[in-house]
Amino acid sequence: MLTVEEYQRRLLQAATRLPSENRPITEIGSLVGAVLDKDVRSAVPLPGFTNSAMDGYAVRAADVTTASADAPVRMTVSDDIPAGDTRQLTLRPGECARIMTGAPLPDGADAVVPVEITDGGLEIVTISEAVTAGSSVRHRGEDVQPGDTVIPAGTLLLPRHVPVLASAGLTEVAVVRRPRVAVVSTGDELLPLGERPGHGQIVDSNGPMLAALVAQGGFELAAVTRCGDTGEAVRAALTPLADSADAIITTGGVSAGAFEPLKLAFEGSGSFDFVKLTMQPGKPQGFGIIGGTPVFALPGNPVSSLVSFLVFVAPALRAMAGRSPEIARHRATVGEQWQSPPGRTQFARVVYADNGHVVRPIGGQGSHVMGGLAGCQALAIVPADVTSLSVGDEVEVISLEGLA
Numbered sequence: 228m229l230t231v232e233e234y235q236r237r238l239l240q241a242a243t244r245l246p247s248e249n250r251p252i253t254e255i256g257s258l259v260g261a262v263l264d265k266d267v268r269s270a271v272p273l274p275g276f277t278n279s280a281m282d283g284y285a286v287r288a289a290d291v292t293t294a295s296a297d298a299p300v301r302m303t304v305s306d307d308i309p310a311g312d313t314r315q316l317t318l319r320p321g322e323c324a325r326i327m328t329g330a331p332l333p334d335g336a337d338a339v340v341p342v343e344i345t346d347g348g349l350e351i352v353t354i355s356e357a358v359t360a361g362s363s364v365r366h367r368g369e370d371v372q373p374g375d376t377v378i379p380a381g382t383l384l385l386p387r388h389v390p391v392l393a394s395a396g397l398t399e400v401a402v403v404r405r406p407r408v409a410v411v412s413t414g415d416e417l418l419p420l421g422e423r424p425g426h427g428q429i430v431d432s433n434g435p436m437l438a439a440l441v442a443q444g445g446f447e448l449a450a451v452t453r454c455g456d457t458g459e460a461v462r463a464a465l466t467p468l469a470d471s472a473d474a475i476i477t478t479g480g481v482s483a484g485a486f487e488p489l490k491l492a493f494e495g496s497g498s499f500d501f502v503k504l505t506m507q508p509g510k511p512q513g514f515g516i517i518g519g520t521p522v523f524a525l526p527g528n529p530v531s532s533l534v535s536f537l538v539f540v541a542p543a544l545r546a547m548a549g550r551s552p553e554i555a556r557h558r559a560t561v562g563e564q565w566q567s568p569p570g571r572t573q574f575a576r577v578v579y580a581d582n583g584h585v586v587r588p589i590g591g592q593g594s595h596v597m598g599g600l601a602g603c604q605a606l607a608i609v610p611a612d613v614t615s616l617s618v619g620d621e622v623e624v625i626s627l628e629g630l631a
């Protein structure tokens with residue numbers, strides 16, 4: 228038997244980072260979740276032009292230094308400058324221009340008087356407070372200079388990176404290609420979604436669940452298919468996918484039964500290993516390489532498949548995508564006691580209390596319990612040498628509430 232950590236290391240060794248690809252900036256939405264392969268340097272200054280930070284009046288600060296509530300300054304309003312105004316304007320001495328947030332400051336102006344300290348006049352405006360030079364002005368290049376690195380290589384692109392990426396004057400971005408993942412459910416008992424199972428049959432739920440986990444993890448789906456319980460059926464399903472996908476995930480057919488199709492297809496081939504792990508759920512696992520493509524053969528029980536994906540497959544896919552392999556964990560306090568099997572790392576289904584600081588087990592830890600799976604919010608990781616959790620103990624937890 229191997230430990231969880233030993234098996235994780237074995238799979239990570241086989242997970243090589245995928246090559247870089249240049250993607251057009253117009254596909255920026257689909258770049259979120261990818262890792263930058265090269266520094267992003269801005270081609271332009273940001274802001275690109277000096278502009279107003281407030282709705283108000285563009286002025287020379289020197290013209291309003293005496294303005295106060297008791298002695299307001301009255302000025303001629305020479306122009307209206309909305310955002311998007313592309314004219315090159317110059318302010319004449321003694322005049323001001325009504326200006327909106329984000330509109331280009333006219334030459335000659337060096338401050339903006341917010342509309343709130345004026346009477347809002349359209350032809351003549353009365354200003355009742357002084358402003359200093361530079362006030363409410365955003366200067367060209369004050370945020371970013373051309374050539375500045377705005378996002379370093381190795382960064383996982385998130386929504387917060389999008390504004391600067393969109394504005395940096397680039398046409399392409401180099402990112403590590405994200406793995407295209409094929410999902411294959413094995414089992415003669417499986418029916419497609421929407422069909423009503425007869426006696427001995429079930430709907431394939433692992434396929435759609437893994438497809439959702441792949442998408443949630445930020446990877447691409449190459450295919451979601453099913454195949455029957457023979458070695459030939461498995462080989463016929465997997466061989467073409469090895470060409471079109473960067474990784475294949477199968478479920479079922481890896482334990483000790485008389486008809487274990489993954490084992491029938493690949494055991495003894497030299498390219499596949501079937502192992503038992505000191506974990507619960509997720510004990511039987513297989514891993515192999517077909518035509519250069521890694522194949523993660525997960526156990527068929529739905530809970531075992533989900534846990535195996537998070538613990539073994541997600542880290543490997545993340546490494547292929549150039550990301551750090553570890554998926555996020557946090558610590559929580561046990562709020563209700565439970566038992567864990569001796570000699571096994573248990574991934575216990577728990578629910579949160581106290582904003583995620585406290586976890587409680589949910590009833591039914593069987594690997595087939597789909598209702599219980601739907602009801603849990605997190606997996607608590609109980610080390611192999613711990614058999615009993617008591618109220619107040621600390622455990623590490625993988626949240627199932629957010630994105631992986």
Ligand SMILES: Nc1nc2c(c(=O)[nH]1)N[C@H]1C(S)=C(S)[C@@H](COP(=O)(O)OP(=O)(O)OC[C@H]3O[C@@H](n4cnc5c(N)ncnc54)[C@H](O)[C@@H]3O)O[C@H]1N2
Pocket residue numbers: 412413414416417429430431432433434478479480481482483484487508509510511525526527528529531594595
């Ligand atoms: N004699 C032994 N029996 C079993 C052992 C063992 O060590 N010795 N291990 C048990 C454990 S632990 C697990 S986990 C399962 C793993 O079994 P397989 O990976 O071979 O999976 P199957 O037998 O094909 O299916 C198990 C179970 O899951 C259901 N299933 C399968 N695929 C799907 C799917 N796509 N969607 C929904 N449900 C699925 C299947 O109908 C079975 O009920 O083996 C134990 N047995």
Ligand code: MOO
Pocket residue numbers: 506507508509510511526528531594595
């Ligand atoms: O290890 Mo199996 O995955 O317990 O049900």
